[in-house]
Amino acid sequence: MAPKKLQFRTTLQLPAGEAPVVDLGKMLGQTGVNLVEVKRTYDAATAAQRGDIVPVVVSVFDDRSFELAYKTPPTAFLIRKALGGKGSSRPGHETAGVLSQAQVTEIATRKLPDLNTSDLDAAVRTIAGTARSMGVKVE
Template sequence: MPPRRAIHKVTLQLTAGNTPVAELGKMLGQTGVALIEVKRRYDELSAPQRGDVVPAVVTVFDDRSVTLELRTPPTSFLIKRALNAKGSARPGHDPGSTLTREALRAIAVRKLPDLNTADVEAAMRTIAGTARSMGVTVAGQ
């Protein structure tokens, strides 16, 4: 049997544990895969993170089989959740909320698997940069 060949690869950012089939249909409908099965597998894999936005890399193969690979939630989502607010309406002009060092470290540790570093301090600097671009100040900087 020849090896499977990937024919379609897409990253979806969906709400964990409660994926609407319509959202999957927009991105995967043309591939001919069973959307209900993809939804069921995504909801099952992302159930522990219910309510979070959890990106998934969906790879469709030429035999219509599918693999799902979950990623960590987007950094901006984690920052907003830690603040219980949005960033500044005008970043760089109007100050937004302040993110504590503890919250910054917690976000960095959670994002570590998807970042290109294994150092928590470097990850914290990356997350702090994202926070600054959102108009959020980081305490102690």
């Protein structure tokens, strides 16, 4: 049997465990893939992370089958979640909050699989840089 040909690939950022069919339809409707099955698969795989935004890479093949590759939540989302609010409207001028070193390390540990480093110290520096660009002070 010949290998399947990739027809379409996109990355979607959806709420974990409750993907809206409307958003799936906007991005995947033209591919002819079964949207309800994509939703069911995504919701089952991300049910444990409810309340988070979980990016997923959706690959649709020429026989209308699909494959989902899950990523870790965006760094900015994890920082906002740790703060319990949002970033500064004027980064560098106003501080949106303070993250402890332990919180930054926890976020870096969670993001490590998706970062371009395997070193935890480099990951911590990357997360701290993102926090600073959002107007968040790191202790």
